[in-house]
Amino acid sequence: MDLADQPLADDIRACTLCVDREGCGALGTRPVPGLGPKDAKVVAVARNPGFDEDSSGKPLQGPSGKLFDRMMHFWGFPRETIGTVNVMGCFTKQPTNRPPTELEIENCSPWFERQLSWFENKKVVIAMGREAIKATVGHCASKLDEIVGQTFAAAPRPGRKLGWVVIPTWHPSYLIRCETGSPLDQRRLAKYREYEAPQIKERLAQLTADRDSAENSKRPRQLGLFGDDESAW
């Protein structure tokens, strides 16, 4: 049973709540619901769809999606085992994938909460970027540098069932930009590869440790964060 096949996903695809406002449905974009199996122990939360996600109707596609797949594989949770949900469901096409406004996030929060709740067995939410952290932890006052890889309690929200924790991380699109970015970006990427990504792997293993051995035995061989062939990234 996958979220993308549920009536909830169809309702999101038909949503026109923001259609009268610039930057959302009025520009020919389409809402992109989350996906993933009902029994997912890990759910990844991203900000909102970009061009590739809007074109395909699925979250985390294109180059960012490819790196995301590598990250999840390295962490021991291949894409088909996890949930993926956006805080805001539509591509903010103009000017170019701008951050969603507070109003857009508020409009979409009932969809976000219902999708997150659909994954009833989740133990960990991987929050990718500031908007995802705010939507799950309730705030993001600290610099991301200081909190990537840490664990945080989920914030209470009306209708939200707690019992899961949040691990903030960089969004894969930022990590891609870091490769050719400023010296600061490159230092962040090096730190992420060396310390934070392995730390997240360890925490995910601990926080989901109650999974039975049969499930563990289905896991594929784990690759390094950037695969056996680092030049592929």
Ligand code: SF4
């Ligand atoms: S951003 Fe959310 S609430 Fe607004 S039209 Fe898209 S799916 Fe609907």
